[in-house]
Every structure is written in C-alpha cells, then in structure tokens.
Amino acid sequence: MDRKRVPGPELSVAPLVEYPVDHKRWTPYGETRHDAKRQPEDMRPIYLKTGLINQANGSAYIELEKTKLACGVYGPRPIKRTGQGFSGKGVLNCEIKFATFSCAKRRSNMRDPQEKELSLIVTQALTPAVRLELLPKSAIDVYITVLESDGWGSCLSAAITCASAALAHAGIEMLDLVAGCSASYISNVPESSSSSTSGSSSIPPQIYMDADLEEEKYEQGAIVLAYMPSLNEVTHVLQSGKAESTTISQSVEHCVEACNKIYAVMHHALLESINESKNNSL
Amino acid sequence: MARLDRTRTANQLRPFFSSQNLLNRADGSAQFDFGGSSVLCSVVGPAEVKIRDEKLDRATIEVIARPLVGLPGIKDKSRERSIRETLEPLILSGLHPRTGIQIVVQTMKDDGCILSTAFNATVLALLDAGIPLNSILGSVTCIVDEKSGEILLDPTTEELSQAKSTHVFVFDNKSSISTTGAAAMDLDSESSPILFSDSTGLYTEEEYFKCANICHKAAQTVHGFIRTAVQKKLEKEYQQTHA
Amino acid sequence: MTSTSAAPSPAFTFSASTFQKLHPAEYFRKFISQGVRPDGRLLTGFRPTTVHYGVISTANGSAMVRVGGTTVVCGVKAEVAEPRLDSPDQGYLVPNVDLSPICSSAFRPGPPSEQAQVTSDAIDRVLKESKVLDLKDLCIEEGKAVWSLWIDVVCVSYDGNIYDAALASVMAALANVRIRKPTYDEGIVKVSGAQELDDDNSFKLNLNRTPLSASFVLFDTSLELLADPNFAEESICEGQISVTVDEEGQICALSKVGGGSSSPSILKECVDRAKERSKDLRALMQQQ
Amino acid sequence: MTSVADAVVPGQRLGHIQEYTAGPGTYSHQDFLYASVVGLKHVSRTSASELPVMTVHRENSQSAMPGMEAIVICKVVRVNPRFAAVNIMVVNGIPCSDDFQGVIRVQDVRATEKDKVKIYNSFRPGDIVRAQVISLGDARSYFLSTAANELGVIFGTSVAGGSLVPISWQEMQCTKTKAIELRKCAKPM
C-alpha cells in the first residue's frame, strides 16, 4: 500500500478485450507492413527537439509517431554518494522511467526490473561517447521519461538517441553523438504452413527496421544497436530472439545505415538549437 | 434552527478544553479539545538538527502529523505542510539559527475540525515549550449546510458529511490587540487579516467572506481562551515556586 | 534578520546572473520595486498557456498543458476494480501528480516528495468535494465491478505553479476520456476491440463542472501579489494563495498558506483575478 | 561572421591534425580533429610558425564546475578552528546549478603569518567569499585558498544584522552600529 499517493483500489485490471468476428488484424503475411506506407527498410519519421525543460542543463524530446520520450540532463554536479572516495572520472547515470499510462497495460509507479535494465543499457550505450575524464568528482544524471511506448525496441533506441542529443545540448564534451536504432526479424510465412518442412529456419525472415508494437508481436527476434557515426563504433548491441548469423550481420549493416540517417536528424536538431539561442540573444 | 446535536446555535462553538505540560520528555506539550475532537501536540526544540536540513540564519521547523488510527498518508502530509507554513512566520526562528524545532501533532479523538484543533493545540504547546512567537493564533472551522444554506460553526463529523462547503480559518491576535473592546465588536471585512485559509466544496464569494467574518469573531474567543489558559498555568507555577 | 537583506557594497560588480545567485531576494526586490518581474511580466501577468488534447494513444484520455516553462502531461487509464463495500455503485477517481527528477533538480529520485503529495491531495479534494463527476457514472455492475480512473500527471518540465498546470491537465484529460462500453458477465468485464471508437461502442464522461485555478504568491513583507509564480519566484516567496473556480463563478477551493496575515481585500483580488484567468483558460481549452 | 556552416556538433570532423592544433571544445582521434561540443568553430592563429588553434565555442555552456585555479564565489556554511566549510556558488563568473562543497583550511587563508590565522577571525557563517581553487581536494570537498589581496570576504552581515563594509584587509565595519568585526577581506576591485 503506497501511503505517499492518493490511494486507489487495491486491485484493478484492464478489461478483457473481445474482438468482433469480422475483425481484421494486421499480419506480416500480407503485402505490407503494419504501417502500409513504410517499406521494410523505412523508419518512422523522427521529430527531435532540444531544450524543453528549462530547469535542466540540457534536454531533448523525441517522437517517432506514437513513441514519445522526454529526456533531461542534469550536471555535471557534485556526486551524491561520496563512499567511493576521490574519483578522477565523472560518473554517467541514466534512469529511464515509463509513465503509468505509457503502455497498453497500466504500469506501476514502482521502478521495475525492466526499467532498471533499460537504464543500464542506456548508460552503457552512452558512456563510450562522453568524455568523463574531463569531469573529476562529478556526476551527470540523465533522466528519461517514456510518455508513450509503441514497441520496446523502438522505445529503447529512441531513448538512446534522445539522451545523446540532450547531453550534447547540455554542453557536455562528447566524442560523438550516439544514434540508436532497432530492427525486428519477422517471418513472412505463417509458421503452421512451414512446420511440415524442417521449421521456419530455412526461409530467412524479413528485417523490418524500427518495428512498432503490432509488428513486434510477430517478431522472431529483434536487435537494438547504438552507434557513433563519426567514429564508426558500435556502443551497444542487444539482440533477443533467435536468428541465423547471416540475418544478424545483415541487420547490423541495416542498423548502421539507419543510424547515419538518425545522425542527420540529430545534427539538424542541434544546429537548430544554436540558431534559436542566437535569435533569442538578439 | 436546531443543529444536529440540538444543544448549540449555528454560531456557537463546542466547549473547549486544554491542558498543558502533559509529556515529561518533550520541551513543551499541550492538548486541545473542541467537544469530541482532541489533538495532542508535543514540541521539542530548539535542538540539534540534521546537517542536511540546517538553515544558516534561522531554526528549521518540522511538523509531523499523525492520524487517529493507521499510518500517516497524504492527507496528513497536507496537514503537516499547512501547520508548518503557517507557523514559520509566527515563530521567531531567527533567534535560534541552525537548530531544529520539531512539532508532533497526534489526533486523539476525531469528531470534525481536526485541523483547527491541531492549530490551537500547537500554539499552546509552543507557548508551553517557551518558543518565542510574534503573535498567537486561533483557528476555527465552519461549514455551509447543504440543505439550509446556513453557516454552522465548529461542525461535528455528522454535520461535515452534510456540508456544501467546508472552511478552515486561522487568525492571529495582532489585529485584535489593537482593536480590543468595542472596536472588536464591529468587524468589517477589512479588519480581519487571514493567516491561513483552506476551503473546499462549492460556494460563492459572499459565502466565503461571510464565513471568514463569523470565524474571525469566533477566533477571538479562542484567543481569549488561550490567553486565560496560559495565565492560569503561569499563576499556578508561580504559586508552586513561591509556596 | 536574514543575511540576504544585506545590501551589496558597490565596490564589487557582478553580472546579473551572479548577483541573482548570491542575493536572490535582493535581485528580485529591485525588479518588483519597478513593477515588473525578471521574466518581463507585470505582477499580475500569467504566462502563455497552451493545451493539447489526446496526446497519448495508450491512455483513455490525455492532455498536455504548458504554462510558461512548466509542462505537464496527464493520462487517464480506465481499469476495472471491485467497488468499496460502503459505496457499491461508485467508481474510483485516483489523481496523482508525479514530480520526478527529470523536471527539475529540486526533485530527487524515490517516493513522491511532500510537494507532490500535497498537490495530489489538493486535486483529489477538488475533484471529490466539488463533485466534478458523479461516481455512479463509473458503475459497471453494482457491488461487483466499477471503473477505476487512474489519473496520472507527469511533470516533464517544472517551472513553478504546478497546481494550476496539473489541475488544468486533469480537467482537459477527463474531458478527453473515452471508455469502451463494457459488458459484465459472471465476474468478467469485457469490452469490444473494434477499431474505431464511436458513440455506440464507447462513452464520454459527464462532467458537472470544470474547476480551474489561479495561484499567486506573496512577496516579502510588502505582500506584493504575484500571479502564476515561476520556480525562482516560488523559492523566494513564502505565502501562497490558490483559488479554484468553476464556469459559473462558484469557488471550488481556496487556500492561503504561509506568509503572514493578509487582508480579505487581497483574497478578494485573488478571487476576481482567478475568475478572469479561469475564463481565459476555459476559452483556450474550448478552442481545441 | 558566423554562419550555419561554422556550427558544429560533437563528432564532426574539423580537419587534419597537421593543419590545426586542438583547442577547447575539440579533440584529436587518430589523424583527425573532431568537435566535442555543440557550437561555432573558430580558428585563431597565434604566430606564423605555429599551427592555428581550432576551438569550438559552446553555444549552450556546460553547467559550471570548479577546476584547478578557478576563481569561485562561495558562502561560508560552518567554521571550526581547522577550516571553514563553504558552498561554491559561482565559478569563473558562471553560477553553478548545484552548489559544490569546498573548504578553506586555516593554512590557506592568507599568504603570510599562517600560524597566526584564526578561522573565526577570518570568516563567519553566512559570509560571501571570493576564493581560488587550489586542489580538487578529497572525495567530498574542493580545497580553496584566499591567500591573495583580491580574495576573501566580499559580503558579510554583522552581528547586529547590518551589512559590513571593508575598512582594512582584516577589518570590516557594520553600517548600522559602526562596530568593527574581524574578517579576511577581499580588496575591492
């Protein structure tokens, strides 16, 4: 029982959804993706804007259609835990939080294991890019709030992109921007029809870039890649599900390509912030 | 029209009761009752304060509100904040920099108007602890009745459940000192500065200021009562030490 | 009494931002004495406000409200719960405000701060005491199942006056709520998964009134009234007055906390300004 | 003179290391020079014999952080015979968003007759002090020094609550009561 919030009923559940008989659900076995306008290699259009949190040292907001995240960067500021002794390097600490209304099922206010893990992944993906050696005894806190999530892969990759833009906006010295990108492996052939042969493994799955939630429901596997385009380095890779190594190498290439496109968007958003601050000062 | 308890008129308060210096281990303590509602308050301080909360130029005031039963929730948090922020300008905290004054407000019996009862108990406890104040305060609650539209002072729990709106007011005694006697009787709205107000429900502006006036008058009685209580206690102590 | 009242000696000159950091109250007093505020507003001025509806598709109703630098997003999710024993035909309204560390360095990670709790409680009281919604409208099957509306406000950017912004976002999100019509069958509540929501397969909330608020702070001993305080103003002012009114000009809540006594004429002024402000805000909300 | 072409973002390649030297806001990796902050690039040539210096001026400056030898303005929060603990509020003229902790140790108060220094004759809680960072210090605090003429108390409040005006390098006078209090004063600039 949470005593620090307005109390609600102890147990509440989402109602059971009943689909009408004639309900047509999207399947990957047809001609198109869930978003019919997109080709397999297409990402959703990205809207990225820096500087919406005026109390933060740096901030950014990213939107990939339904996926919406905000990120605020605080620091460098004094390290809170002094237990570790003198440290010649700064500490990067990322925390990702899902708003209770961000997913189909209402999320709890408590920090759950998934949020903890995603926080760690974002930290690992961004650390290679930040010049922490220039920030002794300091901490940089990156807070990410997911307002709406449409698929966890795109959500994680958007979090990385958004946080990296916010860090640059905070004026923190970085080696490079980090772009995050996701891809899903989805079989175009219904499994039941291929089960007579030796399983679906014989037909390589289609790689859908930046899959949404509806597409993720059919995925055999997915990959999230974080990449520094100028330095040509992968800062994080996370693959789940099962796939042949050829599929993976192919999707890594696709993701690297996509990250270059995302980099252009980030570049543009950050330059815009320069122009804006120039106009404001005039 | 008779009220639910059939013994009071609309602008009559329930009988007061107070007693000070109840707790041995606190620097000051007091109990204040409005009829069936009772709040016990203890004050510890000026005492050491956590470095994190330390203020360079004044004392840190901490209020802890505890409910009648169970663990404190957000309603208690709101009450803590109301009491703390009202007392901050009242206590001459600049006299005790880098110290802490801790005030614990414990509900003992609940029959409506707990916030008002708590305010009055707190002032008595602060006086008992000898904390310097620039004025004392008195708090009164009133409601506008749903059916009759009448303003009822110091409502019970039962009356509260039939209220259209509820109003809690706190007044200090600065204004009433200057306007003692006859002047105190003719209170127009200009002469009753409000220290704290918290109103919920649905009501008009006129209703609100009418309530403010009625409560201000009633608060004078509370001020008087607090003054007498302190006076009596001091007399008693004087007799004891000089007996 | 306070050390910040020390007038800076003229021998040292600083940039405005350094002076503000060292002597925030003194810095502020210089502006107020000229009748303006550091951000260029008049004392009575409110910050530009925008309202957007339906920003979150995973919620039954949602709204984003920006008041100057304060941005809040409110999402309402409807779930099914058992009613309370003493009110078997009434649903739940559970408003909560989250002030997480993303929105300001004043907030630390962990359980809700006192400010978040007090704001949630204030909104909770307004919704219930001024009967914004008949809770019986949320009944699915008496004594068995009711809707529980989880109203969560996430503050994305904090720059003061969270109560006004949060309440406006809650009211806008409630007006935006659409819930699929439920069917109750042997303890299981089902809704149709049809794609498009229309008046046949879903319902809107029947709101009795839309309370909206205006908040003020009292600056210094001169008790200047400042409307719609930002973060810097909130942190140096002690007294706060919030007035919540509905469209008919009735007051739904009024609170004055801290900052010494203020005469009823000041409160009267607040009520009048709150009526004006809520009218403007209401017009803004209806434009959308 | 600045155009969008001059605006760069972290990771953007600025040139070859044989053409430029890396200045603030840039770094070199392998054979190239890259930007490490968002801002406008700027090339400055000091002498004909040296390579021009490539710098990137931050557009959105990083929140201030005490570095070695930085001049800071801080507020004294507590004193004991060994040191005065302070909150660092301004670094090199830029306000910090979060205060850093620092200490002025008794031996760092002034440059001469260090053994005669009494902390409580130099600083009182609430004083605003200008000081210089002399060490990154321990895990918690930066070490500061006021051992220079222009360093020391710049604002103070007297016991009576009036503001203090410096009358010598170690005395200040209350504007209200004319009482004299001891401080390590900064020389007005």
Added chain:
Amino acid sequence: MPSLISPAERDYILKGVECNIRADGRQRPDYREVILETGVVSQTSGSARVRIAGGTDVLVSVKAEIGPVQVDPETGDGADKGQIICSVECAPSASQQFEGRGADDLNNEITQMMSRILCNNTTSSYTSTAASTTGSSTTASRQSSGPGGINLQKLCIIPGQQCWILYIDALILDYGGNLMDAIFMGTRAAIFDTRIPKTEVQDLGDGQFEFEVLDDAEDTDPVEGREDMPICITLNKIGACHIVDASPLEELCTEARLVVAVNRSGQLCGLQKGQEGGIEPSLLLEMIQFGKTMGQTLIKQLDTKIKAEADADLAKRQRGEPVHKLGFFAQ
C-alpha cells in the same frame, strides 16, 4: 573480485593479449578447465554445479512447481504454455562487493538477460495461437520456436488453467571471471538433469478438469527441447583483440564485452554488449561469428560430458547399485 587495477597491470595484460599470451599462459581463444557436476542438490528437480578453474563457482538448480498459467488479457496468448522463471543471486561470500545491496545491479542485469534468452515468450505469439486453433496436432508436432529452446507447450498441464513452472535459480558461490558462460553451462546441465513427474488429466466434462501427479520417481519426463537450449560465450575486447573466458583482472581491462548466446544448430539466440567501450561494426561481426563457432564446439563438449555423467548413473542403476552423488559439500 578486485575492483581496481593499476596502470602497470593493465598495460601488462593489454600487451599480453596483443601478443596472444595471457597472464595465465592461455592463448586468446582458450578456455580454462571447467568442472561440471550434475544432481548435486537432492531437493530440486535438477541441479548442476559449474566450476571454472581459477575461482568461478556457480550452482544452478531447477525446481518444477505447479501453478496457474499466465494469460495476456488482450491477445489471449499464453493459455497453453508453461513458464520459466529465472533468478540469479550473487552470494556475499563470492566477493566483498556483493555484500549488502552491492550485487543488486549485477543480479538484475544477469537475471534480465537470462529471462530474455530462456523465457522469451514474445516470439510469434500470434502465430502460435493461430496454430492452436487450426488443430491441436500441429501444435504438438511443432518445434518450439523460442530462443530458449524449451518447449513451453509441453509444460502445460490443463490449457488455460494449470501448468508447470520451472524456477531456474543460479547462485554465484565464488567469483573468478566469466560468470555468464558458467551460468549458462550450468543451466543447460541442470535442465538436462531435470525430471518432471508425469501427470494424468481427467476430463470431468463441462470444462472441468482434474489432474493427478504420478508419484513414480522412475517414470518421469525430461524437459522437451532441452537440446536446443543455448549457451553463452562472453567475448572481451581488450585493445584491438578479443578473448574468451576472461579472468577478473582481464575483465577490468575489458573495454567492451559481447555476450553471444548460441544453440547447437548455430542460431544466435541473444546478443548483448556490456561494459563501457565501443566496438567497430566489422569487428562486431567478426566477434559474433567467432562466438557462434566457439559456442557450437562448446555445446558438443558439454553434451558429451553431461551424457557421460547420465550414462554412468544409468549404468549404476541398471546394475542395481545405489547412485551416490558426490555430495555438494563433500568436494
């Protein structure tokens, strides 16, 4: 578990790796000796202990319990599946840093990773429901397609109601580097060791079912799909090279770590980068390829060992001799 390394030590390891001679004499792609025991904890359904010479000591136990099925309210998925729940805990005795809440982050990281690889249920959630409506025979014959290999449908007792829940608990007893590989080898061995009692379901009609767990220790089922369970290869990038089975000091020099999960047919079942450095894409692909080959070899060796152990037990049982496991505490 050391937490700091001096620049000299770091340099020594770095140069060594570059010259393909590691501090303990191994070459870059060499594993340390691995000691495997199965059936070490008698109260569990299956257990295994993996020790890597040099310190790492991991105990993995599998417990099969009966519980309700988890159904997704929107898709109705999961009604015909059992569950796997993973948990990893570092014993405070393994390292001073694990004391108190020190191991929380590590526990959570490994638990989440294990869950993602072994319990990932999102795979083709719609296709499986589609298949089950077309006929139960297809469902039965169909290979489980999840990356974890284990056939979750086989763990279901009564669809929509009861199922087996496999609790996989890994306890880190001692830390000597390369935890992930040890945990996954242990898990595979423990699942091979696991026997699930047979159940008998009675249809009482009217949608009512009743079932009975057969209490015959000899007549039990193995976990179906266990051959397809993946194992992990952790590659540590030090300098421009990568090594396997890093020692604690080598882990401290690691710029980037890549965990590659592979099953016996060479499919990749998970990939995760760790630590705080970057990897070039070409090197990344090379590392994946290397991990895949390495993993397949390792699975073969592991299976031989598991089989040998199982055969030895079986032979003893057939001869009527009591099977004396070397007790867990006997060493």
